[in-house]
Amino acid sequence: MAKLPVLLRMLQSYLRFLKFFLLLVGTAILCIFSSPTLATFSHISLNIPQTKIQNSPVLDKSFVEQGKALYEAGLFTEALQVLEQAAIGFHNTGDKLNQAIVLSNLALIYQQLGKQTQAELAISQSLNLLKNLDSSKERAAIIAQSLDVQGKLQLAQGQTEIALSTWQKAADIYEQIGDKATLTRNRINSAQAMQALGLYRQAQKTLTEVQQNLTTLPDSSLKVAGLDSLGNVLRVIGDFNESRKVLKQSLTLATALNSSIAIGDSFLSLGNTAFAEAKTQHEVGNTDLAQQEVQAALNFYQQAARNTLGTTRIQAQLNQLNLLLEFFSKKEAANTFKQALSLSEQILAEINKLVPSRNSIYARIQFASILMDLTQKTDAPILSNLNIAQLLSTAIQEAQSLKDQQAQSYALGTLGRLYEKNKQLGDALELTTKALFIAQSIDASDILYQWQWQQGRLLKQQGNLNAALKAYDTAYKTLESLRGDLVATNLDVQFSFRESVEPIYRELVELQLLTENTQGNQQSSQYNLKQARKVIESLQVAELNNFFRSPCLEPVVExxxxxxxxxxxxxxxxxxxxxxxxxxxxxxxxxxxxxxxxxxxxxxxxxxxxxxxxxxxxxxxxxxxxxxxxxxxxxxxxxxxxxxxxxxxxxxxxxxxxxxxxxxxxxxxxxxxxxxxxxxxxxxxxxxxxFNPKPLQKVQLNALTAGVGEARSIGGQKFSALKNVARELKEIQTEVPRSEELLNQQFVDSNLQKQLLATPFSIIHLATHGEFSSDPEKTFLLTWNKLLKVKEFDSLLRVSDRNRSGKIELLVLSACKTALGDQRAALGLAGIAVRAGARSTLASLWSVDDQWTAKLMSEFYRNLNTGISKAQALQRAQLSVFAKQKSPYFWAPYVLVGNWL
The missing domain is CATH 3.30.420 (Nucleotidyltransferase; domain 5)
Incomplete structure (x- = not known):
């Protein structure tokens, strides 16, 4: 592959002075062509100098609307200049109400420019100004909207619980003044924070209320935006069916209002939901269903491109190109290349029409990234490396002229990746280091780890393993610091976990094991092995957090x-x-x-x-x-x-x-x-x-047993009869006399919840069909009348937490199985085991003749009563079946997860 021309190296000297423009700033949420909506005129504010502006423009609504238009166009620096003048003007005229309004909107702009300190100061000043004004409905509305902005700033900083509390204060005000429309938008924000905290029941309840409120609102662009936001949130939490349903409502309303922009946005969101489901179905092995969703996404993106102009059109085309890359097939290589070439020509033409803005910068960066990956898969360049480099060079120049540090970092790092692919490692490392420096300066941890990882890869390729190890370790530590915030700061990370997060852990472990004993002493060897073990553990936690689409798990013990x-x-x-x-x-x-x-x-x-x-x-x-x-x-x-x-x-x-x-x-x-x-x-x-393993408590065991023995047909799935379930539950009661039973019609979630609230059971034994999958929406247990999904099951078990002094000692799931063709299906089992709050979970990886299951379970409980460990009790139970049935099919599927003592 030819090296990039020397002319491009001139960029490096041009870039050296960038660091002098860096300011101390904070993290902002980075989503291509997606930014927070500015508050309407009469709701903003900032740190205003106490000097008057010469030739100050007339301060009216059209002037502030100019700032809003610039913001929505991605021209944040220009919007900042306009609104700063407006804020100073309102200050000088003593108009505290409008000054507060301008300040809250300036806080959003500061956030977008990575100036978190200024953003926090601006919103604080806005709220302080409003405190000293006479009470009125208008003042209350402005306070609520300033609180909404403050919540966004807090969420971007990873302060999820604080953001949730702030949004609740705003919601209370909207309730008092009867502003249902803005309350709806506020509750959608709160639902995002709840799911980032793992509070799924609360998030789902909030979203249900949002849907009900939206139906009562008159048809308007706000209602369309509310439905669109709700559909996107539902996609993020993995409820693709409901997301699609809500987004179709949004599309119908947008069509009735004849809003081409809203129609385009709805089609784009529908395409994103289909794309996300296609990736999920592909990962679990449902190839046919994945292909259906790919076609659906393709159609939606094409509709979005046809129905709108500007950034939405370009984003639809970029997502369509990315779709081709994601589901590239060698069999269809020629056709894929033809489609990609045509689409790329259209995108390039559209991008070149854009005025310089954050939107245009990110469009160039995303386009360049897709082209790099697509070229690698098709073995034929859509655009040459020089063309891709020119795209990124323009992005760098635009970012520098707009003083947009985050965009600069993205563009520089991506250009570094292009050099890496072209094996120009020295140049790649220099560009990556510059991107890293900017990300560090603005405390943008959600992009910082990417450049630290890239730096580690480059150092490894240069043979500098010790330096590479340090770079990887820094990336790992950055990721660990983001564990609770990664979903909140980048809601799409769950869909690229295996490409952009998991490899960092694996490649770090590989380096730690490669350099285990390079210093030739036992102490350094043990240190590296302990670090590798720690990273393996962290990867397991990260995988489970990704499974739940929430940063819900944290280590509990060393x-x-x-x-x-x-x-x-x-x-x-x-x-x-x-x-x-x-x-x-x-x-x-x-x-x-x-x-x-x-x-x-x-x-x-x-x-x-x-x-x-x-x-x-x-x-x-x-x-x-x-x-x-x-x-x-x-x-x-x-x-x-x-x-x-x-x-x-x-x-x-x-x-x-x-x-x-x-x-x-x-x-x-x-x-x-x-x-x-x-x-x-x-x-x-x-x-x-x-887990914190402890021996089985020296108390008399009590059990809640439940099961479905009859054949059932629920949710389009048929489940065969388990004829020995009743016998299995009776035999458990023989070994554990203090037991309650829910069989067949009695086994519904309301009865389960009632029993759990009434008694703190040490054992919960469920003999019913179930399936473990890498998709939480397809991980379920069969009750009499429904498929109880993992998140609902988790919530049911935890309702009894306030009634118990310790954890559930043992959760048993017999007759369950891992999903066929799903290479990561056991994540579902691990997810249930960890989130159930039980010390130990005993489950089966495939369904066995329930006659042998009943015998094994009876033997397990009998052994458990002798005082041996749970692992030993299971071993003896399995060997008792093995003595009669040598085929592993009968005795092997049972696994104990968690506490083995």
Missing amino acids: IDKVVEQDKKAAVIYSVILPDRFDVILTLPNQQLQHYTTKIPQEKVESTVTSLRKSLTDVAGTYEVKEQSQKIYDWLIRPAETELVKSGITTLVFVLDGELRNIPMGVLYDPQQNKYLIEKYAIALTPGLQL
Whole structure:
């Protein structure tokens, strides 16, 4: 590939002076062609100099509307200048009300320019001015709108709970003055904050109220915007069906109002929802459904482009191009290239018509990014590297002239990525460093980690592993600091988690293991291994947060404190890397150990897939042994001697990737002719930090048992009868006499909630159909009358928290299964296990003849009453079935997640 011309290097000297323009500022929300709406005239304010302006323009509504128009066009610096003059003018004339209005709108502009300190000062001044004015309905409305702006600033800073409280104050005012329209917009903002906090029930309740309020409002552009915002929020929280329904209402109303802009926005949002669902369906293996959604998204984007002009049209075309990239097929390469070429020519023509603004800058950056990735997939350039570089050079120049530091950082970093792809590593590193410096200066952590990651990649390619490790570690720490805010600051990150977040963790672990012992001493080796173990744990938490589309999980205990609790347990961490299989072994009171098997990732994954398929075949015992012994050799064989020497009786696995979809008990040792379950009790955990293992409480156990034994047909799905469910529940009651039962018609969520509120049960046992999926909307348990989704189930279990002194000791989900074809389905099981608030969860990875399930469960509870650990009780129960049924199909699917003691 030819190097980019020397002329482009001149950019570097041109860019060197950029740092002198940097100001101390804060984080702003970055979404292409999406920015907060300015308050209407009569609701704004800022830190105003106490001097008069010469030749001050006439201060009327049209002057302030000019600032609003500039803001909405993305010309933030020009809008700032106009509104600052307006604020000074209102100050000099003593018009405190309009000064307060201007200040609140200036706060939004400061935020967009990354000037968080000035934004906070402006909104504070706005509210202080309003305190000293006489009470009136107009004053109250302005206070509420200033509070709305303050809430947006707080959310962008990651202060989600504070933002929620601020918006509630504004909502109370809107209620008092009867402003239903603005209250609706306020509640949508609150719902976003709630879902960022993981408060799904509250968010859903708020959104339901929003829908009801919208129906009472007269048809207007505000109602269209409200429906559009609601549809977008519903997409973000994963409710694609409801999102589509609401957005179609928005489209219908926009059409009735004959608003071409609103029609275009509605089509664009519908396309984004279809795109998001297509990605989700593709990830879980529903290829046909994914393809349907791809076609739907394509149609919506084409409609959006036809029905509007300007930035919405360009965004629709860019999203359409991105869609081609995301679902690129080698079979359709020629057709894809033809479509992409035609679309790219249209986009380039449209972008060149835009006046310089944040919109035009981000359009160029996004276009350049898509072209880079598409070129890599099609092996044929849509535009040359020089053309792409020129796009980004223009973006840099526009960002510098507008003094838009965030846009500068994005443009510089993206140009650095282009140099990286062209193997011009020195130039790439210099540009990346400049982008990083700007992001640091404006405290934009949500983009900072991207440039830290890029810097690490470049240093690694240059062979500077120690410097690369430091860069990756910094990116990791930035991500960890964002754990609670990443969803709030970038609502689309969940849909690109595997591309833009997960690789940072994996590549850092790879570097830590590569440099484990480069200094040649045990101390540095142990430090690197401990750090790698910590990052693996953090990745597990990040994956689960992404699964729930919420930063809802945080570590509760340090790893080493957990390991110290059981002197007979070893913890095994697996890491699947592109060219090898790594394992970190934690033994009681010993140094960490690390071993590696050189093997391509594709072979590991194909072996796991074959094993998973064989396990669900009653007659597949030979194939199970053949495949599982390979995994035994990678995962267990190198540690055998140490496990025996240390007297280990329990293995606790922190598994990576597709390994989570198979039970470790089936791993076969041909030398001893034994499965792993014959040698060890086994437990799984998505991360030791998420659980604090404790022995089963020395109190008499009590259980809530529930199940559906009859055939059911719900939600378009048919579920076969489980004839032995009644027997299973009766046998549990024999072993745990203090039990309550909800069978068939009695097993509905209202009865479950009633029982949980009445009694703090130590065991909850549910014998019913269920499915674990990497999509939370498809992770459910069957009750008599509905599919109880994971988020609803989580809320039901937690209603009893205030009545109990400790956690649920054990949650049992028998007759469940992982979704076929979903490589990450076990995330659903891990999600239920962690969010249920139970110390331990016992579940099945595939449905088994419920006669054998009933026998195994009865044996499990009988063993549990003898005082042994839960892992040992499960081991003995599985071996009791194994003695009668050698096929792993019958005894292997049961896994214990969480506390093994």
